[in-house]
Amino acid sequence: EERYAADIEAIIRLKKQHNAVILAHNYQTPEIFHCVSDIRGDSLALARAAQNIDADIILMAGVHFMAETAKLLNTEKKILIPDVAAGCSLAEGITAENVRSLKQAYPGVPVVTYVNSTAAVKAESDICCTSGNARKVVESLNVPRVIMIPDEFLARNIQAETGIEMITWPAHCEVHERFTPQEIRQYRRMHPGVKVVAHPECPPEVVEAADYSGSTAQMIAYIAEEKPEKVLLVTECSMSDNLAAEYPNTTFVRPCNLCPHMKCITLPAIRKSLENLEAEIVIPESLQERARLAVERMLLI
Ligand code: 13P
Ligand code: SF4
Known part of the structure; x- marks a missing residue:
């Protein structure tokens, strides 16, 4: 469509100029998904793609936790998110302190954390999962009981599939609930x-x-x-x-x-992000190593 043409042209030019690639989640609008993105997929595919990208800059057309995951797997690259307000009700639904309390209440029970979470929460976790591999990840642990956070419904759905007991947390996706x-x-x-x-x-x-x-x-x-x-x-x-x-x-x-968060990402926002090279994702060094481990363990499965 004509109203998009100028932004699409500018974005394609800026990508070349900065040696940048755009990763787009399946929930991005068609003009982003079909016209400017280089790699498209679910959370798992985007994390896997971020592992071996040959570019200087990765722009995440998705939400903040996806950009953080890309950063964890690419600490030396610049990762951009066009709007820092693109959050997620699941990621905002639990804190690192909450996870520490759960671990205290259930010592020795492994913590499986949905990637829809902050780096600080991932850092407190044994392994991450996405909706695409949750069953495999949980089954790989070979235990009768896991702490599965933050999505209560994902945990209950996986419990129904596997019979493995889930200790859950009351956070939900505001779209799917x-x-x-x-x-x-x-x-x-x-x-x-x-x-x-x-x-x-x-x-x-x-x-x-x-x-x-x-x-x-x-x-x-x-x-x-x-x-x-x-x-x-x-x-x-x-x-x-x-x-x-x-x-x-x-x-x-x-x-x-x-999803209001996914919809924060627009063509003009992507264009501006590539023009100003903002906002850059920064993860405190104290969290990087532990959070990356939880994601990498998942990617090995
Ligand atoms: P998947 O694309 O991994 O199924 O995740 C859905 C989602 O809600 C991401 O925010
Ligand atoms: Fe989070 Fe749900 Fe939006 Fe995905 S769709 S980003 S899970 S609020």
Whole structure:
């Protein structure tokens, strides 16, 4: 579209000028996702990509914790986030002090921390996970009980899948916690035959009411493999927007819940960030090593 053209052109020029790459999460709007990003994916794919990027600057078109994870894996590179206000209700839902209290209450129980968390919280953890590998990570520990933070619903969904007991923390994703099983039943009545795919940050009753549950990348793989005629992606709005163009034979029913944090990232914000080389992610040295270990342990699985 014409209203985007000047920003897109400027961003492409600035990327060349600074030897920068743009990583975009699947929840970014189509003009960012399709027109200016170099690497796209779920949280796990973006973390893996950040591990071996050949560039001087990485701009994260996503939220703050994703930029921090990229920084942990690339301490010598400049990592930019176009808007420092792009947070996450999960990352803001628990502090390092809270994790220390949990560890005191349950000595010896391993702490599995969802990447949707601050570096300070990761530094208190044994291993990280994403929604794409949570089951594998938890099972790899070979224990009957884990502390799984901060997402209570992800923990309960993984407990249902694995039978491993979860000590949880009451933090939720403000986007996915709003979906209800009633809503899903209503969509099924309105769209007979619709396949329902729910993100594991949704309440367990919602995941139970769905046909499939997985990370945003696993949702894409499901559509590519199953080629459903009609699908309801129970997740952030931009997912369906981004996929609609690629899968013209699938009808996307859209129960739209926006993530205000993801939507802080816009083309003008990306352009400005590359012009001023701001805001740069800085992680206190005292946290870097321990937080990186938790992420690296996950990436080995
Ligand atoms: P994934 O892309 O890893 O499924 O994460 C979803 C999410 O809510 C990220 O903020
Ligand atoms: Fe956080 Fe949910 Fe937004 Fe993802 S969609 S950034 S989990 S608030």
